[in-house]
Every structure is written in structure tokens, then in C-alpha cells.
Amino acid sequence: MTINEVQDEIINEFSLLDGDMEMTVLYLMELGQKLPIMLETEKSDENIVRGCQSKVWLTAKRTEDKIYFSADSNTAITKGLASLLVRIYSGQPASEILGSDLYFVNKIKMERFIGTQRSNGFAAMVKQMKLYALAFQTQFETINKATA
Numbered sequence: 001m002t003i004n005e006v007q008d009e010i011i012n013e014f015s016l017l018d019g020d021m022e023m024t025v026l027y028l029m030e031l032g033q034k035l036p037i038m039l040e041t042e043k044s045d046e047n048i049v050r051g052c053q054s055k056v057w058l059t060a061k062r063t064e065d066k067i068y069f070s071a072d073s074n075t076a077i078t079k080g081l082a083s084l085l086v087r088i089y090s091g092q093p094a095s096e097i098l099g100s101d102l103y104f105v106n107k108i109k110m111e112r113f114i115g116t117q118r119s120n121g122f123a124a125m126v127k128q129m130k131l132y133a134l135a136f137q138t139q140f141e142t143i144n145k146a147t148a
Contacts, residue, residue: 003096006088007104014138024113025077032079035086038072051124053117054078058125060132065093067136069129081114081122089129095139098130 001009017023042059049056053077061068069090071082088104089097106109111119 003088003092003100007102007107010084010087010104012109017110021113024108028080028084028113029076030080031083031087032073032076032081035079035083038070042070043072049121049124052078052121054121055141056082056121056125058082058128058132060129060136062094062136062139066091067075067094067097067133069132071125077114078118078121079106080116082125085122085125085129089133094133097133098137100124 014024014027017027030115038057039061039117043057047057047059049058054073056078057071059070061070067089069077069086071086073079073082084104088102089100092100110122110139114122
């Protein structure tokens with residue numbers, strides 16, 4: 001699936017909640033519970049996302065031209081937010097991640113249920129994922145030039 005297809009799927013899921021704030025928050029926390037378990041060894045200071053009020057750990061691995069993310073948080077709502085980003089960006093090429101527009105945020109009216117602090121943390125997670133994508137893209141291009 002493309003980044004936009006995943007976003008459209010998320011928009012559809014949240015629309016089923018019909019704007020019910022309590023159900024939306026519960027659903028977000030449920031999504032966080034479905035994140036694959038992150039290894040304790042990956043929950044290190046070097047993998048902490050700076051700018052998040054909660055603790056958020058994020059790692060990335062590149063397989064050929066696609067990037068796969070792993071994340072965890074010490075709070076349920078933030079973990080749910082991380083799960084949305086992992087779902088959208090994992091398995092995508094770096095160029096797609098870098099060029100993406102996360103329009104689902106406005107469509108599901110996320111600002112209504114996450115508040116300013118979590119919005120800042122969400123932006124920090126997006127920034128970190130895009131930095132990983134940039135680093136992997138640069139690395140991939142350097143390797144391709146060297147072998148050409």
C-alpha cells in the first residue's frame with residue numbers, strides 16, 4: 001500500500017467512530033497495544049525521540065530501498081500515535097517518506113484529542129522518521145554511485 005492509501009484507511013477507521021471523543025482515544029490506545037513489541041535493548045537513550053513529553057523510542061532499518069520502523073512509548077496515547085506513524089511509513093521507500101504529506105491528521109481532527117504537548121511530540125516523531133529516511137536515502141545513493 002502507498003502512504004496515501006494507508007492514510008485513507010486510517011481516515012475511514014476513525015470516521016466510523018463518528019467523532020466520539022472517548023471512543024477515539026480508546027481506539028488510539030488500542031492501536032498502540034497492537035504495535036509489535038520493541039526489544040528492551042532498543043529502548044536506549046540513543047533511540048529516544050527528542051521533543052516528546054512522554055518517552056518514545058524509535059528505530060529504523062533499511063531493507064533494499066524500503067525502511068521499516070519500530071517504536072514504543074511509556075504512555076498509551078503516545079504509543080497509539082507512534083503506531084499510526086509506523087503503520088504509514090514502514091515498508092515505504094525513503095523518497096516517499098520524505099515527500100509525504102500527512103493529511104490524515106486534519107481529516108481525523110487529531111488536534112481535538114491529543115492536545116498541544118502531544119502534537120509537539122507527534123511532530124518530533126515525524127521529524128525523526130524523516131531524518132532516518134534522509135540518512136538511508138543518502139546512504140543508498142552513495143552506495144549506488146560507488147557501484148555504478
